[in-house]
Amino acid sequence: MRPARQYAVIVVGGGVAGTTTALALAREGIPVCVLERTQYDRWRPGETLSPLAHAELLRLGVPLPEAGEDLIPSHGIEAVWGSEHPQFHPFITNPYGGGWHVDRQRFDALLAHHAEAHQVPILRLTSAVYIERGPGAWNVHANAPSGELNLTCERVVDATGRASSIARQCGVRRHQVDALCSVSVVLTQPERLEQTLLVESTPLGWWYAAPLPDQRVIVSLLSDADLLALAGAFRPSGWLALLSATRYIRERLGTLPEDLRLHVRPCETSSLERSAGEHWLAVGDAASGLDPLSSGGILKALRSGHRAAAALRAAQEGDSTAHQQYAEAQSSEFARYLEARLGHYATERRWPDEPFWRRRMEEPAATAA
Numbered sequence: 001m002r003p004a005r006q007y008a009v010i011v012v013g014g015g016v017a018g019t020t021t022a023l024a025l026a027r028e029g030i031p032v033c034v035l036e037r038t039q040y041d042r043w044r045p046g047e048t049l050s051p052l053a054h055a056e057l058l059r060l061g062v063p064l065p066e067a068g069e070d071l072i073p074s075h076g077i078e079a080v081w082g083s084e085h086p087q088f089h090p091f092i093t094n095p096y097g098g099g100w101h102v103d104r105q106r107f108d109a110l111l112a113h114h115a116e117a118h119q120v121p122i123l124r125l126t127s128a129v130y131i132e133r134g135p136g137a138w139n140v141h142a143n144a145p146s147g148e149l150n151l152t153c154e155r156v157v158d159a160t161g162r163a164s165s166i167a168r169q170c171g172v173r174r175h176q177v178d179a180l181c182s183v184s185v186v187l188t189q190p191e192r193l194e195q196t197l198l199v200e201s202t203p204l205g206w207w208y209a210a211p212l213p214d215q216r217v218i219v220s221l222l223s224d225a226d227l228l229a230l231a232g233a234f235r236p237s238g239w240l241a242l243l244s245a246t247r248y249i250r251e252r253l254g255t256l257p258e259d260l261r262l263h264v265r266p267c268e269t270s271s272l273e274r275s276a277g278e279h280w281l282a283v284g285d286a287a288s289g290l291d292p293l294s295s296g297g298i299l300k301a302l303r304s305g306h307r308a309a310a311a312l313r314a315a316q317e318g319d320s321t322a323h324q325q326y327a328e329a330q331s332s333e334f335a336r337y338l339e340a341r342l343g344h345y346a347t348e349r350r351w352p353d354e355p356f357w358r359r360r361m362e363e364p365a366a367t368a369a
Contacts (some may be wrong), residue, residue, distance in 0.1 A: 007033045009312055010140050010153040012128045012166050014040075016298055017284025018159030019111040019122070020305025021312075023060050026118040028313055033151065034120060035142055037127040040112060043263055044104035045184055046218040048074050048197045048210055049298050051099050056302035062114045071107070072213055073195055074099035080200040080248050082347045088196070101195070103213050107298070123149075131156060131169055138279065155312055158282040162289045167272050167282050177269040177338070178359065180291060183233050184220040184263040186212065190254035193217060199293075200249050203351045204231055204242060206293070207249045219249065222267065222292065223356050236260040267292050269341065271334045276311070276327035283308040288334045291341055304330075 014036030076090035158166035205223030232238025271288035284301040311326035345360040
């Protein structure tokens with residue numbers, strides 16, 4: 001699809017939050033374009049899609065595919081947290097049905113496909129280099145496979161994840177609450193692996209293991225970056241040594257290969273000091289990044305995209321307070337999340353003197369990042 005030069009909205013970033021925003025706008029007849037710097041081929045951690053996400057996808061008109069290639073059923077969550085024994089939280093009683101284990105690359109590509117079916121241009125391998133405010137419009141300067149690309153729009157959406165590159169260009173700072181980081185390995189799935197998300201806390205931090213499509217399983221260790229470095233977790237031998245100290249995670253994996261490819265990904269809790277301004281707003285992780293312990297990354301992104309689209313539509317119809325109201329709602333939601341995060345970590349009391357857990361027993365003090 002050949003891109004036009006002018007749109008009502010340009011979304012920078014084609015992840016779940018970005019494509020949800022674009023798809024919701026397109027369904028309202030609002031001209032929108034998405035700039036996505038990848039071809040949906042870069043590694044991203046697998047994720048468990050909660051039953052509540054079903055309703056959000058239905059609002060978008062996006063049916064989930066059949067179980068198999070892109071996703072597999074999830075029966076619930078097992079948590080070894082605050083106790084020596086796992087507690088099972090099933091999805092079967094949820095009114096929205098069961099959950100799913102998804103491959104994020106495929107899930108993001110699925111949403112992009114549906115957006116394109118609604119005539120949303122998704123310009124792959126295209127990165128916004130900088131934006132500038134002209135008379136009555138944004139000028140978006142991007143690099144595309146064909147060379148430099150210049151587009152204009154009335155409003156721009158920052159969906160660039162924790163980088164928040166558009167908001168930062170607008171002079172907005174990002175506040176970081178912690179330095180959480182994940183070190184993950186994708187393995188061949190052992191036989192008869194339970195179709196559940198397993199979470200297990202340890203003195204260093206916590207682990208999770210979840211099945212993925214194509215008979216794979218993702219295993220991740222999460223702790224603060226400085227603690228991971230001290231423990232040697234960024235080396236395969238160190239990661240394996242730490243894995244051997246777990247009980248339930250290690251038991252599930254069977255024989256491990258000798259050569260492991262580690263995937264390191266920052267996943268700190270952080271947020272913009274404000275998630276909207278004049279003629280721009282931020283969605284998903286660009287607005288605020290949550291601890292993966294919430295297991296709600298996709299759900300949060302879907303809901304954020306819906307709310308952003310509603311705010312953009314209201315602003316286009318003349319509501320001068322729409323962006324401010326959106327930013328205030330985002331700020332209130334993040335404050336509630338911080339309270340819930342503090343309470344959840346407080347339920348694990350077995351290692352109060354370990355740095356990771358001690359840091360989470362106190363009210364978080366945000367620092368500018």
